[in-house]
Amino acid sequence: MTPEEQNFMRKINAEDKIEPKDWMPDAYRKNVIRQMSQHAHSEVIGMQPEGNWITRAPSLRRKAVLLSKVQDEAGHGLYLYSATETLGITRAEMIEALQQGTAKYASIFNYPTLTWGDVGAIGWLVDGAAIVNQVSLQRTSYGPYARAMIRICKEESFHQRQGYEALLALAKGSPEQKQMAQDSLNRFYWPALMMFGPHDSESAHSAKSMEWKIKRETNDDLRQKFIDQTVPQIEFLGLAHPDPAIKWNEERGHYDHGDIDWEEFYSVINGNGHCNRQRIEHHVAAHEEGAWVRDAITAYNDKKNANKIKNVA
């Protein structure tokens, strides 16, 4: 190891944060860029399935809460893009990678939001799963990412509560509303479990990420935490658990659960879910339609600057 590498590993082992100006191995930099930009893209693409229901929200209060939530998500995206830029990549480069498919986003957003219940399910289960992961990432080794997570987690807990509350209203409502809640739970439960990624034995980036403390807990441990916390929440809603194999294991102190459909997981990851094409096309279309607006800003600013220079001269 070079002295630089030794110093880097010393910091990692001492739980010191790595800061933007610190020396870091290229592979570490790439790994953190991959993870952070993926996180930012997830916030941005996540606006689509939820935005799908803003105009149809069934009450004014729900409409306001959803607008506020989607605004938060966009804000998280912006914040994370900025934090990722500290690693020497631009937002334009990240967006290009997203649109070309070389950067990923959370696969869960490739599932369609078919009913109002899905908005609740996303808040409760998807944001809930994200929080489990993000709480762990508050201790990640890259300083700007860890600090972003502390800030974002606060808002995400509010999102999870509003999602659960929306589903609770359905579960306590008419038979059709209850059916809507059950249907949303059934469709989003398994994809939410997949959000933690493949089993640790199958995970491409896990080992190195753990060593560098980018990742603090394993995919399976985090998933188990989420499974355990979700069981009583489903019971309180009075809904049926989507996993017939769910069973408390006294010895392990955890719930045992059924097998995840990894074939579906890889199929969606590889671009063949319901909405993969739609989500990217939507993003590209909005970006391209906005090109003339961005050009206008540049032209306007150039004119103003030219005037300033003229006035000074």
Add this chain to the structure above:
Amino acid sequence: MSDAIKAATLEYVTRLGDDSLVLGHRISEWVSYAPFLEEDIAYANVALDYVGRARMFYTYAAELAADGRTEDDFAYMRSDRDYRNLLLLEMPRGDFAYSQIRQLFADVYYSLVLPELVKSKDERIAAVAAKAIKETKYHVRRSRDWVHRLGDGTEESHKRTQKAADQLWGYTHEMFDMDETEQLLADNGIGVDVSKLRDQWHKDVSAILTESTITVPEDSWAVRGGRTGYHTENLGHMLTELQIVHRSHPGCQW
């Protein structure tokens, strides 16, 4: 409060609620479609302001009606023929220039209406106006800056902005119309005499358009009807979307 004043006030706050909800809905259609992320955030934020206003006006309307209706009944259980919003606000989202010109027309209008409304003898109306004034200050700054940039940006942005101004101008005239209801409230210090705001609006908007190299359209045509429920074809479609879930499950809580 006399019965006549009470009925007029109910009608008036319903109109103000309809204006806010319809414009808020149109703005919210931009979320995830904006030219860049900061604008997605800004649009969501402005939409939220308007939905918030709608809720305050409808809540007051429901109290005045005192017939068991709630804010949601006003938003979700009335048809387009019952809505009383200004036509300008229900026009489709259009492109970014169209939305920003509409926004400029509306924002300048509210920047003149709200300081009058805040003096209303009706404390509830005055309180909503006081909150909205702060938001509108920010809204005007935003739409003005955008019209500057789009009007005096590229050839294409200029063309789109001019076209939007020309297309929407004819819908601005009814913003300054008075009817018996509004006159009664204006005479009693509750509502605003909007007919008196027209010149100032024209002056403020013209200044911003001119700074943006946009030609101020001539007053050669005018379409009216929002305050009497005689709408454009756009509102029916908007309400179909807005009300579908609520109306599909009658009497449910959300």
